[in-house]
Amino acid sequence: MIEDLIGGFGVVMQPVNLLILASAVLIGFVGGALPGISGVILVVILLPVTYTMEPTGAFMLLTAIYASSVFSGLITAILYRAPGTPEAVMTALDGYPMTQKGEAGKALGVGILSSAVGGMFGTVVLILATPLLADIALQFSSPEFFALAVLGLTVVASLGGNLLLGLIGVCIGLMIASVGLDPLTGTTRFTFGSLHLMSGVNLIPVIIGLFAISEVLKRCQEGDIHLTGNKKFSIRIFDWPVIRQIRGTVARSSILGTAIGILPGIGASTAAMVAYSETVRWSKDRKRFGRGAPEGVAAPEAANNAAAMGALVPLFALGIPGSGTTAIILGAFIVHGLTPGPTFMSGNSDLIYAVFVGLLIVNVLILVFSKPFIAILSKLLDVPYSVLGPIIVICCIVGTYSVQNAMMDVWLMLGFGLAGFLLEKIGFPLVAIILGVVLGPIAESELRRSLAMSRGDLAIFWERPISAILLGIAILLVTMTVVVPILRRRRARKATTRDS
Amino acid sequence: MHFTRRTLALAPAAIALSLALPALAQAQDYAPSGITAFVAAGAGGGTDNFARTVQPMLEERLGIKMTIINLPAASGALAHQRTAQSAPDGESIEFASSTLITSRAAGQNPIGLDQLTPVARMQSDVxxxxxxxxxxxxxxxxxxxxxxxxxxxxxxxxxxxxxxxxxxxxxxxxxxxxxxxxxxxxxxxxxxxxxxxxxxxxxxxxxxxxxxxxxxxxxxxxxxxxxxxxxxxxxxxxxxxGWDLTFGNERGVFINAETPPETIAAIEAVFEDIFKSEDYQVYARKANLDVRPGWLGSADYRVVLEENLAYFEKLLASE
Incomplete structure (x- = not known):
């Protein structure tokens, strides 16, 4: 393997390949920073360009764009609460409050460092353990995915705030997710005769509406102010006191992110959600989250970049894509006449190790390039909000439209924007809705697939060890969040009665 | 195309000629100023790859630009709808797969073969x-x-x-x-x-x-x-x-059914030329899409589609 890696290094160090990597990082940066333009779209746009390239360069380009677009979604999420990619939704939860507190530089620094660490960790795992991990990932079938989604949904209990509102939010999310074709029978549900609604409500209009548009609406009421309170900010990536604060979070989230990314069919967005919620769950002071905690930025960013690399594990080892973008990279392999599958790695080690080394270098390049790139973007912060707000709205509209070339998505996004604006006024946790929209379809279809596998026997969920353990943890966590406060209150009441 | 009395008078002759010399006679009549290609699938999939591979070949042959618009929503039904509602001038075409008829059989697609007509089948995956x-x-x-x-x-x-x-x-x-x-x-x-x-x-x-x-x-x-x-x-x-099942996933080009037959024939001729070209065959070989010959002209493809659609409807009804 060492020889393969050195060989790969030699390939990557060729000037033309370095140039490919550097330009890929920049393309990924720009695309990821624009709300609605995701890694999927970038890879597709550049796919025809790669037809004429030789495979090694082509796949370094595609994977590097993929990696850097996952990273740069954080910039607009932190600065404007307009997540550039779905993977960066959770980053906005604490990143944007930090910007409001005048800590945009710190938030970006934390995000960049966590992303790079997560990405590198994911890449190292990819290099060292791809064949082994791919076999473990195969143990995950419908019952396990169902259990994982349930575990994810219990997060709502630990998000803090009003539990009842959180539950209502998850239910709203689940309802949104049930619109469209039934995943198993193909029957139309809640489409009201609209063709547009047949494929369901896309995640991007929901995210951009609820987060970005609602924020612009809120700002409209507050008069013309500067986002950062006219304070100049500087990004410090290596800020030791902050690093000490977030290192545990970054380590845990990198591991979680890689593990979730490896599972076929579950991508970086879910990884970011789970990592964020686990960070809140294990934190001593949950109240800080949602109000600008650096750990709240570190967790999703480490996890989503790690997951992006993890998603490549089943792709290289088995020819099974772990996420939407990797599915397109798989298509690109086929167009280049390569046959992904269980023997792909042994047959194409030159190409694969060059891509691996390329990804390591990309994560370094992200660290190097991000500061000047953000410096340019942050110049926008000096623009008064009366000008910036409309620009954000236009970007959101264009980005949302481009997802499916459908005006319906734009109307939905604006509708969700208005809804988000009103819901936030009563302190509604918007993220609970996103939780329902992302995890609902997984939970529903995998539950039904599990039952189809077992022909209706519910025992499948506890007869399979992994799903039994995951569901057990979920039940334990829910009872703890419900029971512990009751016990505590009772004890407090006893104490007060005794005192009096 | 502007019809004058003289072209109308000449029409029977033109049709006769066009039957005799399909590609040659109409290639001159068909001169689009640009082509909009709706792709009834998301970016990056097999149908999209097909459209994007054909794009430069078509542009080169007609000397015009082809713009690709992906309309993946509703299993591609929106793409079928846009194509069926476009002007029947041969400037709007659609790249679609067999999902066109499977979704039609399942009641998910309001656009039938009366509104959308096949131009050519290029791939017939087994x-x-x-x-x-x-x-x-x-x-x-x-x-x-x-x-x-x-x-x-x-x-x-x-x-x-x-x-x-x-x-x-x-x-x-x-x-x-x-x-x-x-x-x-x-x-x-x-x-x-x-x-x-x-x-x-x-x-x-x-x-x-x-x-x-x-x-x-x-x-x-x-x-x-x-x-x-x-x-x-x-x-x-x-x-x-002894089981009569021979369908598979097919990919082809479709157009508004109201398009004049000679225009359809002209476009079919262009795609036949593309299909036979070395460039296209190299792509088909690389993507393992040459296991079974893909080419079918407009009329033959329509027969296959209608047969399959009727069979799929029967299967779903009896389920």
Whole structure:
């Protein structure tokens, strides 16, 4: 393997390949920073360009764009609460409050460092353990995915705030997710005769509406102010006191992110959600989250970049894509006449190790390039909000439209924007809705697939060890969040009665 | 096209001529200023790759720009709708797969073959029943096990209204077996479940399983085909077993049904030229889309589509 890696290094160090990597990082940066333009779209746009390239360069380009677009979604999420990619939704939860507190530089620094660490960790795992991990990932079938989604949904209990509102939010999310074709029978549900609604409500209009548009609406009421309170900010990536604060979070989230990314069919967005919620769950002071905690930025960013690399594990080892973008990279392999599958790695080690080394270098390049790139973007912060707000709205509209070339998505996004604006006024946790929209379809279809596998026997969920353990943890966590406060209150009441 | 009295008077002659010399006569009449191509699938999939591969070849031949618009929503129904509602001037075409008729049969697509007409079929991927080699080795093994364990065999596929599901329904009907079907959101999930032994088999295109066949972890045991495939002489077919199932995932070009026949013929001629070109054949070979000849002209393709649509509707109705 060492020889393969050195060989790969030699390939990557060729000037033309370095140039490919550097330009890929920049393309990924720009695309990821624009709300609605995701890694999927970038890879597709550049796919025809790669037809004429030789495979090694082509796949370094595609994977590097993929990696850097996952990273740069954080910039607009932190600065404007307009997540550039779905993977960066959770980053906005604490990143944007930090910007409001005048800590945009710190938030970006934390995000960049966590992303790079997560990405590198994911890449190292990819290099060292791809064949082994791919076999473990195969143990995950419908019952396990169902259990994982349930575990994810219990997060709502630990998000803090009003539990009842959180539950209502998850239910709203689940309802949104049930619109469209039934995943198993193909029957139309809640489409009201609209063709547009047949494929369901896309995640991007929901995210951009609820987060970005609602924020612009809120700002409209507050008069013309500067986002950062006219304070100049500087990004410090290596800020030791902050690093000490977030290192545990970054380590845990990198591991979680890689593990979730490896599972076929579950991508970086879910990884970011789970990592964020686990960070809140294990934190001593949950109240800080949602109000600008650096750990709240570190967790999703480490996890989503790690997951992006993890998603490549089943792709290289088995020819099974772990996420939407990797599915397109798989298509690109086929167009280049390569046959992904269980023997792909042994047959194409030159190409694969060059891509691996390329990804390591990309994560370094992200660290190097991000500061000047953000410096340019942050110049926008000096623009008064009366000008910036409309620009954000236009970007959101264009980005949302481009997802499916459908005006319906734009109307939905604006509708969700208005809804988000009103819901936030009563302190509604918007993220609970996103939780329902992302995890609902997984939970529903995998539950039904599990039952189809077992022909209706519910025992499948506890007869399979992994799903039994995951569901057990979920039940334990829910009872703890419900029971512990009751016990505590009772004890407090006893104490007060005794005192009096 | 402007019709004057003289062109009208000449029309019978023109049609006669066009019948005699299809490509030559109309290539001069058909001069679009640009082409909008709706792709009835998301960016990056097989249909999209097909459209983007053909794009430069078409641009070169007609000397114009072709703009690709992906309309994946509603299983491509929006793309069918946009194409059917476009001006019938040969400047709007659609790239679509067999999902056009499977979704039509399942009642998900309001646009039928009366509003949309085929121009040409370019790809005819062979659908196969694939199994995990640890479970079954031959078609006989599979059939014996399925007969002994009715209702216990689970077959995976992609989506509820797809050729995979139609193949499943058709196989159940033809063989009298009691197989169960689980639709997955994508091919990868179905492959993962087959590799790990959670399901017994899956329907997949022969172009997509090359890597697994090489590794020996999966193998096709049945091809939906008339006769044995030259590249896979050991692979049994449906027809030799007496089951009349030969459809697969096909990809082609469609257009508004009101487009004048001569315009359609002219576009068909351009695509036939593309199909026969070395560039296109290299792509088809690389993507393993040349296992079965893909080309069908407008009229022949329409016959195939109508037959399959009627059969799919029958299958779904009897389910």
């Amino acid at each position: 659908l196969t029943l694939v199994v995990n080699t640890e479970k079954y080795d031959t078609l006989e093994d599979f059939l014996t096990y399925a007969r002994d364990n009715p209702g216990q065999i689970v077959i995976g596929g992609t989506h509820a209204a797809s050729v995979d599901r139609m193949a499943f329904l058709g196989l159940n009907e033809m063989t009298g077996l009691d197989l169960a079907y689980i639709p997955y959101d994508n091919e990868g999930s179905a492959s993962a479940n087959l590799l790990s032994g959670n399901i017994d088999g899956m329907f997949n295109e022969i172009s997509a399983i090359q890597g697994y066949m090489e590794s020996g972890k999966m193998k096709p045991i049945l091809a939906l085909a008339d006769e044995r495939l030259a590249a896979y002489p050991d692979l049994p077919t449906t027809v030799e077993n």
